Amino acid sequence: MTAPVRNAMTVDVEDYFQVQAFAGCIDRAAWHDFTPRVETNVDRILEQFAAAGVSATFFTLGWIAERHKPMVRRIVAAGHELASHGYDHTRADTQEPERFRADVRHTRELLEDIGGVAVRGYRAATFSIGARNPWAFRVLEEEGYAYSSSVNPIRHDLYGMPDAPRAPYRPGDGMLWEIPMTTLRAFGRNWPCSGGGYFRLLPYSAFRQALALVNRRQAAIFYFHPWEIDPHQPRIADCGWKSRFRHYTNLSRMTARLDRLLQDFAWDRMDRVFADETFTSPACGRGAFV
Ligand SMILES: [Zn+2]
Numbered sequence: 001m002t003a004p005v006r007n008a009m010t011v012d013v014e015d016y017f018q019v020q021a022f023a024g025c026i027d028r029a030a031w032h033d034f035t036p037r038v039e040t041n042v043d044r045i046l047e048q049f050a051a052a053g054v055s056a057t058f059f060t061l062g063w064i065a066e067r068h069k070p071m072v073r074r075i076v077a078a079g080h081e082l083a084s085h086g087y088d089h090t091r092a093d094t095q096e097p098e099r100f101r102a103d104v105r106h107t108r109e110l111l112e113d114i115g116g117v118a119v120r121g122y123r124a125a126t127f128s129i130g131a132r133n134p135w136a137f138r139v140l141e142e143e144g145y146a147y148s149s150s151v152n153p154i155r156h157d158l159y160g161m162p163d164a165p166r167a168p169y170r171p172g173d174g175m176l177w178e179i180p181m182t183t184l185r186a187f188g189r190n191w192p193c194s195g196g197g198y199f200r201l202l203p204y205s206a207f208r209q210a211l212a213l214v215n216r217r218q219a220a221i222f223y224f225h226p227w228e229i230d231p232h233q234p235r236i237a238d239c240g241w242k243s244r245f246r247h248y249t250n251l252s253r254m255t256a257r258l259d260r261l262l263q264d265f266a267w268d269r270m271d272r273v274f275a276d277e278t279f280t281s282p283a284c285g286r287g288a289f290v
Contacts, residue, residue, distance in 0.1 A: 003266075004215075004265065004266040005215040005218075005219050005220075005265075005266065006219060006266045006267065006268045006272075006273050007211075007215070007219050007220040007221065007222060007265055007266065007267055007268075007273065008056075008057060008179075008219065008220070008221045008222070008267070008268065008269065008270045008273040008274065009049075009054055009055075009056035009057070009222055009262075009267040009268070009269075010056060010057045010058075010059060010123070010149070010221060010222065010223040010270060011042075011045060011056060011057070011058045011059070011223070011224060011225070011226065012059050012085055012123065012223055012224070012225050013038065013042060013058050013059065013060040013061060013064055013065075013085065013225075013226060014038070014061050014064060014085065014089060014225060014226075014227075015031075015034070015036055015037060015038040015064065015226070015227065016034075016037060016038075016227035016230065016233045016234075016236075016247075017030075017031060017034040017236065018031065018061070018063075018064075018088075018089050019089075019225070019227070019247065020089070020091075020125065020126040021239070021242075021243035021246050021247050022236050022239050022243060022247070023089075024239070024240075024243075025236070025238060025239045025240075026236065026239075028088055031063070034234075035234075036067070036068070037226075037227065037230055037233055038064055038068065038071070038226050038227075039068050039071045040230075041226035041227060041229055041230050042058075042068075042071055042074075042075065042226050043071070043074070044229060044255075045226060045229065046074060046075065046078050046080075048255065048258065048259065048262070049078070049080070049262070050078065052259070052262035052263065052267075054262050054267045054268075055079050055080055055081070055267070055268050055269045055272070056080050056081070056267065056268075056269060057080065057081040057083050057121060057269045057270040057271070058075050058080055058081065058082055058083065059083045059084065059085040059121065059122075059123040059149075059223075060072065060075075060082060060083070060084065060085055060111060061085045061086065061087065061088065061089060061107075062084070062086065062087035062088070062106060062107035062110045062111065063087055063088045063089075065107075065110055065111055065114050065115075066110055066114070069114045072111070072114045072115050073114065073115065073116075075115070076115045076116065076117055080269060081121065081269040081270060081271050081272075082111055082115040082117055082119055083111075083119055083120070083121030083122065083123065083270065084104065084107045084108055084111055084119055084121065084122045084123070084145070085107075085122075085123050085125065086103055086104065086107055086122075086124065086125050087103050087106055087107045087110075089125040089126075090103065090125060091124070091125050091126055091128035092124040092125065092128040092129050092133055092136050092150065093128045093129070093130065093132045093133045094128075097135055097136075097139060100133075100136060100139055101139050101142075101143060104122060104139065104140060104143050104145065105143050108122075108143065108144060108145070119145075120144075120145060120146040120147060120271060121145065121146070121147050121148070121149065121270055121271065122140055122145045122147070122148045122149070122150065123148070123149045123150055123223075124136070124148070124150035126159050127150055127151060127152035127159040127160070127181065128150065128159060129148065129150040129151055129161075129178075130151065130159070130160070130161035130164070131161060134171065134172075136148075136150075137171045137172050137174070137176055137178065138172055138174060138176075140176055141172075141174045141175060141176035145176065146175075146176065146177070146271075147176060147177040147178070147179055147270070147271075147274065148176065148177070148178050148179070149178070149179045149180070149181065149221060149270065150178065151164045151178055151180040151181065152180065152181040152183075152192070152194070153165070153166050153180050153181070153183050153190050154181075154183055154190050154191070154192045155189075156192075162189070162190055164178075164180055165178075165180060166180060166182075166183050166185065166190060167180070167218055168180070168274060177274070179221065179270065179274050181194040181221055181223070182194040182211075182214055182220040182221050182222075184210045184213055184214055191210070193207075193210045193211060193214055193220065194220065194221050194222055194223055195222040195223045195224050196223060196224070197246045197249075199222075199224065199257065199261075200228065200249055200250040200251070200253070200254060200257075201249055201250065204257050204260060204261075207261075208260075208261075208264055211265060215265070219273050219274070221270070222261070222267075224254070224258070227247075228251060228254050229251070229254045229255050229258070230251065231251040231252040233251075235248070
């Protein structure tokens with residue numbers, strides 16, 4: 001028996017009123033009007049991870065961290081990796097380079113001050129690094145980040161870079177790694193296989209099968225949000241059926257599904273799963289399951 005492939009478990013720490021799906025109808029200035037639920041949900045996640053013996057990476061918004069400092073410290077104390085999700089969920093591809101630099105610098109400093117640990121990882125809001133803003137990788141490296149997990153090599157209406165490599169790569173001539181979100185290559189295209197809404201919308205057995213196929217060749221990344229385990233969150237009205245469908249479908253099933261996922265695969269923090277990049281396979285296998 002060979003040891004199972006270790007995959008990276010990740011949580012994007014933001015509250016239910018901060019998600020991209022609602023960005024068009026909730027102004028940032030109104031965030032203060034909402035009652036936060038992120039801390040209760042993160043505590044439930046910490047309990048679930050502890051029960052399963054899983055360590056994870058928490059990509060955390062600076063806006064959340066400065067309002068929930070004890071929560072950030074509990075994440076670190078439980079042995080998880082603290083990483084940056086930017087300050088206030090502004091897409092990287094809507095920022096000029098200097099504004100992006102200020103955002104990622106401020107967020108790293110905030111998280112390091114609060115958490116008392118080095119922050120090496122970054123995930124752009126809504127996977128918003130792509131062909132439009134490749135300069136972002138250089139800025140991240142100059143600002144002290146070691147890796148980014150911001151590219152999603154799929155087609156999607158809100159994000160995606162379908163021609164990007166599907167395995168970790170160095171996007172420039174520097175040392176920073178991009179560790180792209182996991183996809184399954186089949187029938188000539190990349191299929192999302194890293195969690196998010198798809199994990200709630202598809203049957204669990206289909207997701208498990210897809211992840212097992214990925215693990216034949218490489219480690220995967222899974223991601224979810226604290227609000228996804230919270231079926232009792234206040235409903236945001238008047239925001240379009242698509243956003244509501246994406247946000248609210250199967251929330252009540254999420255905790256049980258996560259339990260199965262934690263049991264069915266081996267999980268660890270990003271910085272440990274991808275500690276030494278030993279990928280020898282080409283980034284993309286055309287036409288076959290990879
Ligand atoms: Zn996010």
